[in-house]
Amino acid sequence: MLLENNNGDRSSTCHHPIGNSSGSDDGSPERYTPAMESAGEGLLVPPLNFSMVDYGVFRSGFPDIANFPFLQTLGLRSIMSEPPLVNIPEEKIRESLRVVLDEKNRPLLIHCKRGKHRTGSLVGCLRKLQKWCLTSIFDEYQRYAAEKARVSDLRFMELFDISGFKQPPTFSSHSKN
Amino acid sequence: MLLENNNGDRSSTCHHPIGNSSGSDDGSPERYTPAMESAGEGLLVPPLNFSMVDYGVFRSGFPDIANFPFLQTLGLRSIMSEPPLVNIPEEKIRESLRVVLDEKNRPLLIHCKRGKHRTGSLVGCLRKLQKWCLTSIFDEYQRYAAEKARVSDLRFMELFDISGFKQPPTFSSHSKN
Numbered sequence: 021m022l023l024e025n026n027n028g029d030r031s032s033t034c035h036h037p038i039g040n041s042s043g044s045d046d047g048s049p050e051r052y053t054p055a056m057e058s059a060g061e062g063l064l065v066p067p068l069n070f071s072m073v074d075y076g077v078f079r080s081g082f083p084d085i086a087n088f089p090f091l092q093t094l095g096l097r098s099i100m101s102e103p104p105l106v107n108i109p110e111e112k113i114r115e116s117l118r119v120v121l122d123e124k125n126r127p128l129l130i131h132c133k134r135g136k137h138r139t140g141s142l143v144g145c146l147r148k149l150q151k152w153c154l155t156s157i158f159d160e161y162q163r164y165a166a167e168k169a170r171v172s173d174l175r176f177m178e179l180f181d182i183s184g185f186k187q188p189p190t191f192s193s194h195s196k197n
Numbered sequence: 198m199l200l201e202n203n204n205g206d207r208s209s210t211c212h213h214p215i216g217n218s219s220g221s222d223d224g225s226p227e228r229y230t231p232a233m234e235s236a237g238e239g240l241l242v243p244p245l246n247f248s249m250v251d252y253g254v255f256r257s258g259f260p261d262i263a264n265f266p267f268l269q270t271l272g273l274r275s276i277m278s279e280p281p282l283v284n285i286p287e288e289k290i291r292e293s294l295r296v297v298l299d300e301k302n303r304p305l306l307i308h309c310k311r312g313k314h315r316t317g318s319l320v321g322c323l324r325k326l327q328k329w330c331l332t333s334i335f336d337e338y339q340r341y342a343a344e345k346a347r348v349s350d351l352r353f354m355e356l357f358d359i360s361g362f363k364q365p366p367t368f369s370s371h372s373k374n
Contacts, residue, residue: 192272
């Protein structure tokens with residue numbers, strides 16, 4: 021897991037600016053300028069496989085420069101890049117989940133290369149914590165992975181042990197209303 | 198469009214309790230009891246094609262009784278049922294969008310039968326208001342409609358005229374942080 025965090029309270033995990041190695045030190049998205057908007061008529065281009073997962077939690081594939089104006093609209097505090105491993109160590113997913121569950125990291129974007137396997141598995145583990153049945157977890161995973169779905173990911177989510185985590189707040193307790 | 202709203206300020210649209218014609222008058226989800234949880238071990242069952250669209254806006258297919266404990270976790274104020282018409286009149290979509298954009302109706306669930314065509318078209322029109330490029334709007338639509346995607350829906354979204362609407366707040370302005 022690589023984590024960029026704009027809070028200043030950087031943890032032991034690595035940090036990186038979004039797809040721009042010459043970015044500002046604090047990783048602030050303010051460095052992107054309107055000239056980077058590549059879509060016509062001020063249109064916004066979300067990253068591949070972008071979606072909202074929960075209040076202040078988003079998922080996607082790897083953002084490129086065309087996505088930066090859109091990402092600015094999310095007001096992100098943190099970006100979590102899951103490393104390109106076919107078999108992600110369970111401890112890494114546990115560490116990532118703790119970051120996702122910590123509300124001070126939100127709004128937060130979880131991404132990997134395609135937003136399918138690693139991101140999908142992490143979101144699936146979050147759904148287990150949220151007490152979703154496995155059928156619904158797999159259905160959501162497959163909506164993004166489609167024909168690239170991996171049995172190894174499904175098994176990982178099924179066997180993931182949530183006993184060390186407190187149950188996170190429900191959707192409604194996040195609601196402002 | 199049918200709209201159930203727990204605010205008490207019912208508008209001129211129709212209202213209905215969720216799949217339960219003997220429900221309480223105010224449409225409160227509190228009438229559902231734990232005995233309705235059909236999944237084992239207290240697991241929650243989101244409706245078919247459930248997802249979060251924006252802060253306090255959710256989408257799905259038609260909820261059944263097994264979904265009620267999950268829906269309770271959303272703290273919904275409103276439920277919008279799109280009518281089963283293949284060709285939805287544009288004015289109905291405009292009226293629905295105005296309901297979605299009114300924050301006092303949130304948290305709100307938009308649903309139709311499968312959460313694919315009518316719901317997908319309405320969400321697509323919302324994305325137009327949010328200035329998403331058409332490619333990303335179609336990609337999101339197809340993630341839910343899959344092999345049932347309809348060219349008529351894509352054309353509807355492309356041609357939908359957003360000029361009468363104010364641009365809605367961005368994701369970040371909804372964020373609590």
